[in-house]
Amino acid sequence: MKSSNVATKIWYIVYPLLFYYAVVLITMTVAQWILGSGNEQYVICQLIATVVAIPCMLPFYRQDQALKGISVGKPKVDKRKLLHGLWAAIIVICISVACNNLISMTPLVELSEGFKEANVGFYGGTLVAELISSAIATPFLEELVFRGIVFGRLKSMLPKPAAILISAVCFAIMHFNIVQFLYALLIGIVLSLLVEKAEGLYVAVVGHVAANALAVVRTETGFLAETVDHSVFAWVSSVIVLLVGIALLVGYMRMNLTKNQTD
Secondary structure, eight states, X not given: OHHHHHHHHHHHHHHHHHHHHHHHHHHHHHHHXXXXXXXXXXXXXXXXXXXXXXXXXXXXXXXXXXXTTOOOOSOOOOHHHHHHHHHHHHHHHHHXXXXXXHHHTSTHHHHOHHHHHHHHHHTSSOHHHHHHXXXXXXXXXXXXXXXXXXXXXXXXXXXXXXXXXXXXXXXXXXXXXXXXXXXXXXXXXXXXXXXXXXXXXXXXXXXXXXXXXXXXXXXXXXXXXXXXXXXXXXXXXXXXXXXXXHHHHHHHHHOOOOOOOOO
16 A cells, blocks of 8 residues: 555656656657758757747646645736846856756766757857757756645655756766766755745746746857866866855745735
């Protein structure tokens, strides 16, 4: 009986992920068949797959929120949400930039063929297409799935630390290479902590959008190239930025902000 209950709980977490992956994979395959599979078409196909997947995953999130007695309506912007969003953007940018820098200066980048392939596809389009797809649409979908659905469901079954870690591992695994796994694992933990503090999914979306937008701009323009050139300055500055990001996260988690209704 107990083993059956455990299997049911595991399936409760896994099947939305399988559904998400199937929708994205099928839509991506069809889009590439129609538009082509070159690097320039990849970003457009990714955007199409994301746009198709979002309405497919929303019912899972709405149902989960309804079970908690939370109404998912039109988002309302207020001073408190703006403050949480600003904190989230600054924290995630600091930690993501530092982690990207440090990981990219290790041998893992050269050893991971999967990362090289993903990187070519991720940055294979125009700046505008990359910003729309990778910095807006993709973060919204991934936060809906991994923080909204997976983390939300895990919290109902496990202690929060375990829920945070497992949801981050799920997020990391879905990137399918060791470089992005490490990065996504760390960022996934940070994003879950932000969601817990603000009691709203919007902070994770804001933080994720900010980090991805900066990553696209950096790659396409060469901005901050001196922070990944393997020099002493690159290593030291990246560690300092990481420590600043962690300090800001700890300070933010300890802040006492006015509590509003969760959206």
